[in-house]
Amino acid sequence: MIKKLSLIFIFSIILNASVLDNKIESLIGSSEFNENKGLIEFLFKNANNFYINDKVNYIAVMEKLKENGLLKVGLNSPQEVFITFKISDDPVKSMKIISDSLTTLGYYHYFTKNLFYDEYKTLTWTISLKTEAAIDPLMLSKELAKNSCQLIDIKQEGYIKWMYVIDTSYSTLSDTQVITNNERVDFRKPLTPYFIKVSNAKSIKIISKWSNQWFPQVVFYDKHLSILNIIKENNKKSSLQLEIPEGTTYIKIDDLYTLANISRGLSVIIKE
Incomplete structure (x- = not known):
C-alpha cells in the first residue's frame, strides 16, 4: 500500500512538472524555452510549489520567470500587438474588469478587432494596440486577480500575439x-x-x-x-x-x- 501511494505521489510530481513545462513554453515561446531549458529545470525543480488547488499558479510562475530575465515583452520597434481574451462568465462585467485593468496599466488607446459570443456562453474579445512593448502579462494578471478573475491559460506567439483564458465566474469589481x-x-x-x-x-x-x-x-x-x-x-x-x-x-x-x-x-x- 505504501509503495503504491509512493508511486502515485511520484507520478503526480512528474505530471505536474510536464504540465508546467508546457505552460512555461507557451508563456515565453519555444525558442526561449529550448535555449534556457537547463535554467528553467533548475528554477522550477519543485514544480508543486507553482500550483494552487491543482492548477498552475501563473502569477508565481511569471514572477519567477521575470526575476530571471526569461519573461520578455520588449519589441525592437513599435508594432501592432494583438491580445485575445476568452471569458467564461458575465461578459459585460468581465469586459469592464479587463478594460479597467488595462487603464490602470496605462493602456487607454486600443481597438476591438473581434468580439464573439458563442453557444457555450464564452466571450472571445480580441484587441490591438501599437506599442514598443507587449502588455506585461504579470502586471495584467495581478490586476485581474484583484477582481477575483482566475487565469486558466496564457499563451504568446512571437511577442505580438497573446491569449488569456480567464475564469470570471467569481469575479468582482474591485474599484467599487x-x-x-x-x-x-x-x-x-x-x-x-x-x-x-x-x-x-x-x-x-x-x-x-x-x-x-x-x-x-x-x-x-x-x-x-x-x-x-x-x-x-x-x-x-x-x-x-x-x-x-x-x-x-x-x-x-x-x-x-x-x-x-x-x-x-x-x-x-x-x-x-
Whole structure:
C-alpha cells in the first residue's frame, strides 16, 4: 500500500512538472524555452510549489520567470500587438474588469478587432494596440486577480500575439465603493463616475456639495452588470432621492454632461 501511494505521489510530481513545462513554453515561446531549458529545470525543480488547488499558479510562475530575465515583452520597434481574451462568465462585467485593468496599466488607446459570443456562453474579445512593448502579462494578471478573475491559460506567439483564458465566474469589481445600509459616504472630486456596490437596499439619496452644478445621471445594474434602470435629469439638482430597483448590486453616479459639474464631490446615503 505504501509503495503504491509512493508511486502515485511520484507520478503526480512528474505530471505536474510536464504540465508546467508546457505552460512555461507557451508563456515565453519555444525558442526561449529550448535555449534556457537547463535554467528553467533548475528554477522550477519543485514544480508543486507553482500550483494552487491543482492548477498552475501563473502569477508565481511569471514572477519567477521575470526575476530571471526569461519573461520578455520588449519589441525592437513599435508594432501592432494583438491580445485575445476568452471569458467564461458575465461578459459585460468581465469586459469592464479587463478594460479597467488595462487603464490602470496605462493602456487607454486600443481597438476591438473581434468580439464573439458563442453557444457555450464564452466571450472571445480580441484587441490591438501599437506599442514598443507587449502588455506585461504579470502586471495584467495581478490586476485581474484583484477582481477575483482566475487565469486558466496564457499563451504568446512571437511577442505580438497573446491569449488569456480567464475564469470570471467569481469575479468582482474591485474599484467599487461598498456602502452599507443607513451609512452616509462623502465622495471627493471624481476622476471617473462614482461606482458603488449595495446589498438589499431600497432607496438612495444623493446630495450635491455646495457650488456644484449637478445634472444627475444614475445607472442601476444587477450583479452581472446588466442595466436595470437609468435616471437622467436635465435640470440642476442639489439632491436626489431614488428608489433602488430590485436586484440592484451596482450603482453608477455621474453627471449628464461633465464630471466638472460635481468637482466638489457628492454625498450618498443608502436606505434599507
